[in-house]
Amino acid sequence: MxxxxxxxxxxxxxxxxxxxxxxxxxxxxxxxxxxxxxxxxxxxxxxxxxxxxxxxxxxxxxxxxxxxxxxxxxxxxxxxxxxxxxxxxxxxxxxxxxxxxxxxxxxxxxxxGHTFFSHLSETIMQSRFNDIYTAVKRAPQFEGHELGLSQIISYLIVKK
Structure with a gap:
């Protein structure tokens, strides 16, 4: 065999x-x-x-x-x-x-952290939830990093 x-x-x-x-x-x-x-x-x-x-x-x-x-x-x-x-x-x-x-x-x-239509949906979500997105980006753990929504969601998923 x-x-x-x-x-x-x-x-x-x-x-x-x-x-x-x-x-x-x-x-x-x-x-x-x-x-x-x-x-x-x-x-x-x-x-x-x-x-x-x-x-x-x-x-x-x-x-x-x-x-x-x-x-x-x-x-x-x-x-x-x-x-x-x-x-x-x-x-x-x-x-x-x-x-x-x-x-x-x-x-x-x-x-x-990618959402259903990848970067396309991230663009829409960032504009729709800009206040939340901005607040999360200002958190100390993200300081000095250029982050997209998928990176933030990835961080939250892995951290949890």
């Missing part, structure tokens, strides 16, 4: 065990290919805040005009995790390599 499975799998497929409680999980992202998820990462991926990203289009309403532009924030987050890992492996010093796990989690979570 193992020989047959090996014969049909692409050469770039990472070798990892079937996912169990404490084992890695292999997934395939459409643009960057296969990557290995650690148990803590797929627990985060299975959480409601990340699962809702499957229904938020990366390109807002463009998929209505271009049906093949069906990219989701979920797909994007998976790709970002792989790119964050690659950057960490190239740019971090050997003693900083332990931070790659943090980079991957930050990449997976960076879009959790």
């Amino acid at each position: 193992d020989t047959w499975v090996a014969s049909i799998m692409p050469d770039d497929y990472p070798k990892a065990p079937l996912p169990g409680k404490d084992e890695e999980k292999v997934i395939r992202e459409a643009v960057l290919g296969y990557q290995v998820l650690q148990p803590h990462e797929y627990l985060v991926l299975d959480s409601p805040p990340l699962q809702r990203l499957r229904y938020i289009h990366q390109t807002a309403l463009a998929y209505l005009v271009y049906p093949a532009a069906n990219h989701t924030r979920f797909d994007h987050s998976l790709g970002c995790a792989k790119i964050a890992q690659q950057l960490g492996e190239k740019l971090l010093s050997p003693r900083e390599k332990t931070r790659i796990a943090e980079l991957r989690l930050a990449a997976l979570l960076h879009d959790v």
